[in-house]
Amino acid sequence: MLMYTRSRQRLVVPFLLPALLVYTLFGFIPLLLTVGSSFTNWSGASLHRPFYGLRNYVLIFMDPQFLNALRNTGVFALAGGVLMFLPALFVSWALTQKIALRGLYRYVIIAPLMLSVVVVSLLWKLLYNPVFGPINNLLRLIGLSSWALPWLGDTRTALLAIVVATVWQQQGMWILLLSAGIERIPEEIMEAARVDGAGEWRTFRSVTFPLLWGVFRLLIILWIIQALQVFAQVYVMVPFGGVGGSADVVTTLLYQRAFSSSQFGIACAMATFLLFLILALSVLTNRFTRRDRLEF
DSSP states (O other): OHHHHHHHHHHHHHHHHHHHHHHIIIIIHHHHHHHHHTTBOOOSSSSOOOBOTTHHHHHHHTOHHHHHHHHHHHHHHHHHHHHHHHHHHHHHHHHTSOOTTHHHHHHHHHGGGGSOHHHHHHHHHHHTOTTTOHHHHHHHHTTOGGGOOOTTTSTTTHHHHHHHHHHHHHHHHHHHHHHHHHHTSOHHHHHHHHHTTOOHHHHIIIIIHHHTHHHHHHHHHHHHHHHHTOOHHHHHHSGGGSGGGTTOOHHHHHHHHHHTSOOHHHHHHHHHHHHHHHHHHHHHHHHHTOOOOOOO
């Protein structure tokens, strides 16, 4: 048995080595280069990278555009989390009940995940079109012409419109994982709650929801990572951040600074700050949402 265990341990390195090499080459080394470049005044057009110290970090926090993009990123993460969480919770519960065409409903909900982000963004850009878009045409048809807005061209609605498109595509993953979490809860626990006199709502609130908390923690952390890195949706639906930067987020702004303004040092400082922000929020979320583990 001891020899078998040792032989298995010796296989760990050969199996991990290819993945480790790929990660080092395409992940760790670019990360170090980005952090290092954030302390330089690099233009991106030459090998000369004059040392700039912490001035890039001082400059980004004195930049109104960066502060606006940071605020928009926070709004995107918060609004998207709320719109993702509540519907996914109740839809996933509904899909675990004995209802007709349950398989069809699951397919329809999960289908958007099969589409690329660019395709989804272009699709919703057409839906939001103020002239021939189906959304505004429907509003006019039912007598709500005053609600027919240039959704992506209005500073009040541009960011929210992108949030809705993102949630529409990504919610299927939340529903899929939550449904799997609900289905793995033993039926005996649910029946015991009902025998004790708990109704469906009380059973859901006091039994189902606490037993799903581990799945929620994972999904919340994944959403924080995804939301703070959002780029393609904004870049495709609202080029250059929209009117007055109303939909600008950190990633789109750093892209503009790097490839439009040739301020790679500034862009790397923004990317490094975003990296540590994601890391800090993920760690804090994991810590403050930790609960006693429930075995079932």
